[in-house]
Amino acid sequence: MKKTIDEQIKIISKGAADIISIDELKEKLIKSEKENKPLIIKLGLDPSAPDIHLGHAVVLRKIKQMQDLGHKAVILIGDFTGKIGDPTGKSKTRKPLTQEQVLENALTYQKQILKVLDKEKTEIKFNSEWLSKLSFEEVLKLAATTTVARMLERDDFKNRYSNNAPIGIHEFFYPLMQGYDSIKLKADIELGGTDQTFNILMGRTLQKNIEMEQQIAIFMPILEGLDGIEKMSKSLGNYIGVDEKAEVMFKKVMEVPDNLIIKYFELATDEHPDRIEEIKKELKEGKNPRDIKFQLAKIITNLYHTDKETKYAIDYYEQVFKQGSLPQIVPELTVSSECDTLKKVGTVLVKNRIIDSNNEFRRLVNQGGVQINNQKVTNFDNTQIENEDIIKIGKKRFVKIIKL
Amino acid sequence: MKKTIDEQIKIISKGAADIISIDELKEKLIKSEKENKPLIIKLGLDPSAPDIHLGHAVVLRKIKQMQDLGHKAVILIGDFTGKIGDPTGKSKTRKPLTQEQVLENALTYQKQILKVLDKEKTEIKFNSEWLSKLSFEEVLKLAATTTVARMLERDDFKNRYSNNAPIGIHEFFYPLMQGYDSIKLKADIELGGTDQTFNILMGRTLQKNIEMEQQIAIFMPILEGLDGIEKMSKSLGNYIGVDEKAEVMFKKVMEVPDNLIIKYFELATDEHPDRIEEIKKELKEGKNPRDIKFQLAKIITNLYHTDKETKYAIDYYEQVFKQGSLPQIVPELTVSSECDTLKKVGTVLVKNRIIDSNNEFRRLVNQGGVQINNQKVTNFDNTQIENEDIIKIGKKRFVKIIKL
Structure with a gap:
């Protein structure tokens, strides 16, 4: 059954840090219903390192909730800047990505994103489609939409400018490109973290400039990780990946x-x-x-x-x-029939990322931290392994060996 | 006879406000002589309103002096920005020029410039040749060469920024384009007024970035006009045009x-x-x-x-x-045989810009300020004019009528 406008707004607002503006959102929802035309929800993603955790998924879940209300998502892969890399040529970490890398990353993204989003209502686009075709003249027109003072209001620019840290003039184009993408997609709504405020509002400004209806900005809060303090992040180890078992x-x-x-x-x-x-x-x-x-x-x-x-x-x-007991259900590890010693099993465990290295495994065995079928083992090199043996590694990791 | 390097430097330095740097100039001159290869002297000109006076000619004369020393001038018409006009679309006075207007202005320039420069050693180029072909990626690389802080050191940007006057981001590209032009021309020397310091030094920076030999910057002082105070300028009426009689x-x-x-x-x-x-x-x-x-x-x-x-x-x-007497030699004004009254002559005088309007002429006649062959005339509409009549207008203007 179709939800009322107020009910839709209630669902969309859930958990959001800010929405600019609720009134405009309401208008868009009414118009969408009247014209029977789904709203276009934009989410921009960086193509450099796709590996999505629940922190990233905050915006995706919000989009999914809007898809369930009948709207359409466009995931925009920012491949144009990714392909350029660092235009100063100074950064070794921001090497230009090849077309193949971008597509590969996009596929990984797609796989992960579709764990959250509704495939039927999701389109994936690449901004190089239009950005790589801009002429210098069009670039100048884009640049002319904004003043230096306005750009220096952006938090990170403001801070760097007042701390005498260099800001390359090309960096001014990142918000402009993001705004230009909104024009190209005719976005009705753009989502992002609160750190994206400036960039998403730039989309509104640029749309207004060409007299396009302005997109609604929905800012989602930062999700803290398992430590309860820091932003969820893979490098801090406080994350829950959407791909995890x-x-x-x-x-x-x-x-x-x-x-x-x-x-x-x-x-x-x-x-x-x-x-x-x-x-x-x-x-x-x-x-x-x-x-x-x-x-x-x-x-x-x-x-x-x-x-x-x-x-x-x-x-x-x-x-x-x-x-704290031996689990009735133990994850199974399939190995080849030649895999008949603990050492050989170790290699398969490393491959499956159950342990970090064979050396670590050997150390654990020597310290008495490994059991087979509830019996402690100490001979790393020669302990025989049979089909359906249950190996306990450390305190909480179990695997059942299944030989092919 | 070939001039010595020191003699060349003496001539080039004459009247210059600043040269960056004399040492590098000396090196370039030595190399040029050794390799028998003329230096490339760049002068950028705005294509909007060509009408050259002695103030503009200051840089041209300096180039002519260097041409006489064997070097080559490239006059760069900045048609790219001229064709774009005002990218904000706000200024009505900076309408985009058409290709025809640009070419027409360039021809007028050429005619005037060649009154100073040596035609054989002068090439005219248009920067749209390379600027219109730049991709967004190349534009970003160009932008990445410079920081915002560095750009805001430019006097007019600095002043506007501190006075909260808007600076469009596209404006940052004008110095960058000028510098890029120097790369494209492989300029050895760029000339300009002292107000061009920032832009010309940008050329040095960009050339250095790509490990090209840096151009020498020669800054010429501003020439005051006939009032002895203001910069010579057409709008102030204190100018001497190179096209004047x-x-x-x-x-x-x-x-x-x-x-x-x-x-x-x-x-x-x-x-x-x-x-x-x-x-x-x-x-x-x-x-x-x-x-x-x-x-x-x-x-x-x-x-x-x-x-x-x-x-x-x-x-x-x-x-x-x-x-203060009637001059023996009087400028001749050729008119058609039908031009037989003072009133009709007035029309031709206006056309030849000897007087501003027929109304002004009528007033002058009425006030007794016009004589024909030393006889005051008062009848504006009906005074007959014969071949070879000498008309004295006001105190110092004379024309001799020559009928076809």
Whole structure:
């Protein structure tokens, strides 16, 4: 059943840090309904290193919620700047990406993004399609839309300018290009983190300049990682990747600090705002946060995995982490029939990233940290491995060997 | 006979406000002589309104002096920006020029420029040849060569920024384009007024960036106009146009204030520095400035007119302005045979810009300010005009009517 406009706004606003503006959003929603024309929701992504975690997924989930309301997403891969790399030629870390690398990254993105978004309502575009064709004359017209003073209002430019840190003139083009992309996509809504405020508002300015209806800016808050303090990030190790196995994801959500439970419900799930209000109430009334987090972990895991996988993750968690016993369900590791010693199994474990290196594995065996079928083993090189042996590595990692 | 390097530097330095740097200039001159390869001297010109006066000619004369030393001039018409006009679309006065207008202006320029420069050693180029072909990627690389802080060191940007006057981001490209032009021309020397310091040094920076030998910057001072105070400019009416008639030019030079005689010798003639030193000495020793100015007027007039025309200008000046009598030699005005009344002659006078309007002429007649063959006339509409009549208009203007 079609949702009312107010209900739509309620869902879209859930968890958002800011929306510019709610009134314009309402107008767009009314018009969209009247003309039976979905709104175009833009999300720009950097093509350099696609590996999506729940922090990135905050904007994607918000887009998914709008797709469920009938709207259309355009994921814009910013390949134009990626292909240029660092135009000063100074940075070794920002090497230009080849067309192949960009496409490869885009495919990885697509695979991960479609774990959140509705494939039928998602289009993927590359901004080199129009940016690489701009003439110098068009570039100058684009540059003429904005003053130096306005550009220096952007936080990072302002800070660098006042600290005498160099700002290359080409950098002024990044917000301009992002705004130009909004024109090209005829974007109705652009999403981004609060750090994207300047760039997304630039899209509004440029659209207004050519008398196009301005896009709505929806700013989503930063999601803190498992440490509860820092922004979720792969390099800080405080992240939950959308590609992680169900049992890993479930366990990680259970590690989220209690004070972030509601924020995770708002930003990392698609739960209805009314349901979240209820949970808030339950927490206030003294319900055990652990039980609520259990629900959260189940919901989040189930967003990225099948029901079966989610059930497995719950069972695994309860057995290993709550009871501390040997789990009834153990992940299986398929090996070739020649893989008959602990050392050879080690190589397969490294390949599957269950352990970091064979040396680490050897050390663990020597320290008595490895068991086979509940028996401690000490001979790394020569211990024989049979089909269906269960290997316990350290305190909590188990694998069942399945020989081909 | 080939001049020594020191003699060349002496001539090039004459009157210059600054040269960056003399040492590098010396190196270039030595190399040029050794390789028997003329230096490339760049002068950029705006294609909007070509009408050259002695103020503009200061740089041209300096180039001519270098051409006489064997070097080659490239006059660069900045048609690229001219064709774009005002990219903000706000200015009505900076309408984009069409290709035809640019070419027409360039022809007018060429005609005027070649009154100063040596045609055989002058090439005319248009920067749209390379600028219109730049891709966005190349534009970004160009922008990346310079920081915002460096750009805001330019006087006019600095002033506008500190006065909160808007600076469009496209404006940052004007110095960058000028610098890029120097790369494309492989310029050895660029000339300009002292107001061009930032832009010309940008050429050095960009050339250095790509490891090209840096151009020498020669800055010429501003030439004050006939009022002795303001910069020579058409709109202030204090100018001497290179296209003006010999007798007008001669008379105007005679109006130059005495304290500017030496500066005019330095900047508006090609006289050798040693000769100018002599003149300075003569002035100090009490020689009548009027006599020296008479020489100056003769030299300047002869730079732009034939010997015969110059002689005529001198005779005319001596008769009309020194003696106050009816001149023996009067400029001739050719009219059609039907042009038989004072009123009809007025129309031709307006057309030839001898008077501003027929109304002004009528007023002058009514006030008794017009004579025919030494007889005052008062009837504007019906006074008959015969072949060879000499008309005196006001105090000092004379024309002889020649009927076809």
